[in-house]
Amino acid sequence: MIRALIFDFDGLIIDTETPLIDAYGDVHLAHGVAFDRPTFARSVGHADYAFDPWRGFGPGADRERLEAERQGFKQARVRAQEILPGFLRLVSEARSLGLRIGLASNSGHEHVGGHLAERGLSAHFDFVACREDVPSPKPEPDLYRLVLNRFGLRGHEAIAFEDSHTGTLAAKRAGLWVVAVPNVSTSHHDFGHVDLQARTLADCRLTELMARFGP
Numbered sequence: 367m368i369r370a371l372i373f374d375f376d377g378l379i380i381d382t383e384t385p386l387i388d389a390y391g392d393v394h395l396a397h398g399v400a401f402d403r404p405t406f407a408r409s410v411g412h413a414d415y416a417f418d419p420w421r422g423f424g425p426g427a428d429r430e431r432l433e434a435e436r437q438g439f440k441q442a443r444v445r446a447q448e449i450l451p452g453f454l455r456l457v458s459e460a461r462s463l464g465l466r467i468g469l470a471s472n473s474g475h476e477h478v479g480g481h482l483a484e485r486g487l488s489a490h491f492d493f494v495a496c497r498e499d500v501p502s503p504k505p506e507p508d509l510y511r512l513v514l515n516r517f518g519l520r521g522h523e524a525i526a527f528e529d530s531h532t533g534t535l536a537a538k539r540a541g542l543w544v545v546a547v548p549n550v551s552t553s554h555h556d557f558g559h560v561d562l563q564a565r566t567l568a569d570c571r572l573t574e575l576m577a578r579f580g581p
Contacts, residue, residue, distance in 0.1 A: 368576045370466040370524040371456065372513050372542065375478050377529040378567070379453050382481070383551045385443030390419050392439040393432055399423055407551055449485060450549075452567025456527075457490050459572040466517045469494045470509040470526070472533070493517070505532045510540035525575055527567065531555035543579040545570060 377383040387407055394401035399422045406419055420429050460467055467490055471478050475496045482488040493516045500508035514521060521541020528534045528544060530552045537544045538559055546557040547564050557563050561579070564570050 368465065368523060368525055368543075368580050369519055370468060370513075370517050371460050371572075372468040372470050372510060372524055372526045372537070373453070374526075374528045374530070374533045375469055375471040375481070376473055377549045377552060378527060378547060379450060379487070380444075380447050380481055380485070381450060381549055381551075382444050382447065383529075383549065385440055385447060387551060388443055389436045389440035393435045394422065396435070397423070407554070444481075449487070450567060452570060456567055456570060456572055463572070463576075466492045466519075468492060468513040468517065468524075470504075470513050470536075471496050472503045472509070474498055504536035505539070507536050507540035510537050510542060514540065514542075522579075525579060527570075528560075531557065534560050543575075545575070 373379060375382075387403065390406060391401045391403060401419075401422070406417060420427055420432055423429075423432065457467055469478070469491050471494075473496060475494070475498065478494060478496055479488070482491070482494075493513055495509045495512045495516075497503045497509075500506075500512055502508050510521075510526065514524060517524075522543065524542050526534070526537035526540075526542040526544045527547055528537055529547050529549050534544050534546050534557060544560045545562045545564055546560040547567055547570075548555060548557065562575075
């Protein structure tokens, strides 16, 4: 029986990933430097992907200043982002059925907690696990195992919702049922290992998922 839903955060509940990429593009455009957006986009959702976004500015670039500019562009873009469609309905349905709600993110508590608090979402979660809580981030299963252990559940008793290859792989390694909901920044990822792929969270019907993944 399904007893919990566990959500990723970035790119699934709020699209913080597209603004992140767009902000790099904003800085490049402001300085008249070409930006390799496709290559950078492939790094989204990968904690240890090696890509230097400031390479085009040359070895003498003031990287601290460029990063400060990027942060300004990013914050403005992220603040304009709304909660992605379907999340609030899924959580409401889960609560009505007595399910636990968890969050497992490769980002840090300051980042995740700040966005949740700003949008009044913190109370929706029974437990939030972030990168600093475990030895290894996604694609390792540590974050999902931490949430499962906190809830006293086994993997097959929970459904994970993820938008990236890295996240879905972590959830599968922890034994969860996995629903992939890619966004514009992760649509090119490989999701061949997931149990279900949906266009948006709004396309996910909890009763149907529970019937599909339950006993």
